[in-house]
Amino acid sequence: MNLRGRFISLEGGEGAGKSTLLTGLRDHLAGQGIDLVQTREPGGTRLGEALRTLLLDPALGGLSAESELLMMFASRAQLVRERIAPALEAGQWVLCDRFADASYAYQGGGRGQPMERIASLESWACAGLAPDLTLLLDLPVAAGRARAAGRGEADRIEAEADAFFERVRATYRARALAEPRRFRMIDAGGTPQQVLHEAIAALQPLLREASR
Ligand code: Z5A
Numbered sequence: 001m002n003l004r005g006r007f008i009s010l011e012g013g014e015g016a017g018k019s020t021l022l023t024g025l026r027d028h029l030a031g032q033g034i035d036l037v038q039t040r041e042p043g044g045t046r047l048g049e050a051l052r053t054l055l056l057d058p059a060l061g062g063l064s065a066e067s068e069l070l071m072m073f074a075s076r077a078q079l080v081r082e083r084i085a086p087a088l089e090a091g092q093w094v095l096c097d098r099f100a101d102a103s104y105a106y107q108g109g110g111r112g113q114p115m116e117r118i119a120s121l122e123s124w125a126c127a128g129l130a131p132d133l134t135l136l137l138d139l140p141v142a143a144g145r146a147r148a149a150g151r152g153e154a155d156r157i158e159a160e161a162d163a164f165f166e167r168v169r170a171t172y173r174a175r176a177l178a179e180p181r182r183f184r185m186i187d188a189g190g191t192p193q194q195v196l197h198e199a200i201a202a203l204q205p206l207l208r209e210a211s212r
Contacts, residue, residue: 004088004089004090004091005087005088005089005090005091005092005093005094006088006093006094006132006133006206006209006210007084007088007093007094007096007129007130007131007132007133008025008093008094008095008096008131008132008133008134008135008203008206009096009097009098009099009101009131009133009134009135010022010095010096010097010098010134010135010137011098011099011101011102011105011134011135011136011137011172012136012137012138012139012144012172012188013137013139013141013144013165013168013169013172014144014145014148014158014165015139015143015144015145015146015147015148015149016137016138016139016144016188017137017139017147017188017192017195018097018098018137019097020192020195021135021137021192021195021196021199022038022095022097024192024196024199025095025196025199025200025203026038026095028196028200028203029093029095029203032207034093034207034210035091035092035093036092036093036094036095037083037084037087037092037093037094037095038094038095038096038097039079039083039084039094039095039096039097040096040097040098041072041075041076041079041096041097041098041099041102042055042071042072042075042076042098043075043079044075044079044083044096045075045078045079045082045083047074047075047078048075048076048078048079051071051074051075052075054071055068055071055072055156055157056155056156056157057155057156058153058154058155058156058159060156061156063156065107065111065112065113066113068107068111069103069107069111069113069117069118069121070121072102072103072106072107073103073121073122073125074125076099076100076103076125076126077124077125077126079096080125080126080127080129081127084096084129085127085129088129096131099131099134100118100122100126100130101134101136101172101175103118103121103122104118104171104175105168105169105171105172105175106157106168108171109167109168109170109171109172110160110164110165110167110168110171130182131182132182132206133182133184133202133203133206134176134182134183134184135183135184135186135199135202136172136173136175136176136183136184136185136186137186137188137195138169138172138173138176138185138186138187138188139187139188139189140169140189141162141165141166141169142162143189144165144188145162145165173185184198184199184202186198186199186202
């Protein structure tokens, strides 16, 4: 694929502030004249949104870890082909609320699915497409859960125990350390303005490249 746009993913645990940051980043980039597409995972396409509804449904308690992993990648395979790759090829930037790192963190770290199995699904489903930059919003589990607590009934994944989310966080942090060129870890415990400021700073190399 001849990709001319830039692909940025946002990652982090529950309540870390991805959606809040996404809105700020979208406005900032639009102000710089960047044409961008905003999307999310699981979801972002008709198929993906239907899968998301199933994946988060608390009534689907018996879903196996294997089925969950495949459903995440089915959503991703569709999103890559239907929206992300076409947008990048057209020179647009893509801001995506979660991408493949979430499967390593949740299905790998959280559920114990083998990392090599996830890597093999990634190379098949994503066809070599990976984010240029991944902003990891890092926050202690209890703080994230406290932020998310006011939203009513927990969905199927939010209903997991703290230990699950500790494994998710540890996996994200390990991935960020292993790939420092792609990841930027941001302390999500700051104010929304501080988090946005750090994220904008992390975008500068991409913005400079784009203006050349
Ligand atoms: N999942 C998976 O298992 N495998 C995969 O491959 C993928 C996903 C792609 C849905 O994702 C679930 O799918 C998710 C992982 C799993 N399950 N869990 N848990 P999601 O991204 O849609 O859902 P989420 O992680 O639950 O998102 P969230 O809880 O909505 O978090 P957020 O978007 O990061 O937070 P927010 O909505 O911006 O902020 C939450 C609250 O905190 C809100 O009241 C804000 O006003 C407040 N907030 C935000 N920033 C701040 C700061 N800086 N200070 C204070 N308060 C703040």
